[in-house]
Amino acid sequence: MYQAQLVTNARQIQQIAALSAANLKSAIDDLTKKDQGFLTWEYSVDLLTAMHEIAPSIIVTYHDEVVGYALTATHEMAEVHTEMKIMLNNLSPLTYRGKSINDYRYYMMGQICIAKEHRGKGLFEQLYEHHKTVYGNQYDFLLTEVSTSNHRSLHAHKKVGFETIHTYHDHVDEWDVIIWKFGNLEI
Template identity: 40%
Template sequence: MTPPTPPRTCLVTRREELEQILQLQASNLRDHIPPEQAVSQGFLTVAHTLDVLERMHALAPSVIAKDGEKLAGYALVMPVEARAFVPILEPMFQLLETLSWRGRPLREYRYYVMGQVCVAEAWRGQGVFDALYREHRASYRTRFDCIVTEVATRNTRSMRAHTRAGFESIKTYRDATDEWAVVVLGLSDSTR
C-alpha cells in the first residue's frame, strides 16, 4: 500500500482558510477538551476571531497545511505590529521587550510571534508540525530573523515538538494561568 501523500504547506490566501483555522482552533482549546486529551495531544489557550485573523493576515499571511481542501494544520504569524489585536497577549509582548537571545536584546531582531500552531488530529504524528515550520522558514527568512513563542510547560507534546523543530528556550516564568517557556527559532541564514 502506498503511504498517504503528506499535506502541502502554503500561505493563507482565502477567507475560507481563516474560517477553517477557527474551526480547528475551537476543537482544540484547553477549555473544550477533556484533561486527559490535553495531556496526551496538547491544547490551545487563546481563541481568535475572524476579524483578528484577517488583520494579522493583512500584515503577514499565516502558514497552513492542506490535504486537498481539508485543513491539516496551521501556524499563525503574529507580527509585533499585531500585538494590540489580542489584548490578552500584551503581557507576553511586554516580557519579550526585556529578553535577550544569543547575547543581543530580542527587540534588536526582526521577529514575529508564532500566534498559535495546531495540527488536526487525523494528521498528528505525520510530520505536519515540522512541515509548517519549514514553510515558515521558506516564506519568511528574508523578512524576519526569528520566530518567538511561548509554550505552556505542561503541554509536553508541544514542548517536545518545538524543541525538535529547533526552538531554543530563553526564559521560563509563571503567570496566573500557567508556567510558560519562551522559545525562539532562527529563520534567516545568520540566525540559524
C-alpha cells in the same frame, strides 16, 4: 496530498477558527491535554482576518481542507490582538546572547495546531519549514511561548530546533519562551 501554503481566503480562516476552537484547553478533557497537547488562546474569525491582513499565516491543506495551521504574529498585530500585546510587554526585558531581544528582527508564532486525525505525519515540521521559506529572509528568528505543562508541544518544538531562552509565569500560565534561529542569524 498535503500542501503547505499561505492563507488566501475567508473559508480557510473559518477553518482555522474551527480547528482552534476544537483544540482549546477549555474544550478538551485532561487525558487529551496530556496526550495530545492543547491550545490556550482563542482566535475568532474577526481576529484571524485582522491578523492575516497584516501578515498571512501558513496552513497545510488536504483535499482543500485546512488540517493544520501555524499563525504568523508580527509586532504590528499587538494593535489587534490583546494577548499579543501582553506577550510583547513580557518579552521586552529579555536578552538573547547578550543583546536585547528587541535588537533582533523577529516575529512570533501565534499558535500552531494539527487536526487530530492528521497528527504524526510530519505536518508540524512542514508548517515550520514553510514559515522559514516564506519569512526566513526577513527575520533572525521565530519566537513563541509554550505552556510548560504542554509536554507534547515542547517536545515537538525542540525536535524542530527551538531552544528555550526564558521561563516565566503570567496571568494565564507558566510559559517557556523558545526561539528557532534562521540561517541568516550571525552570533
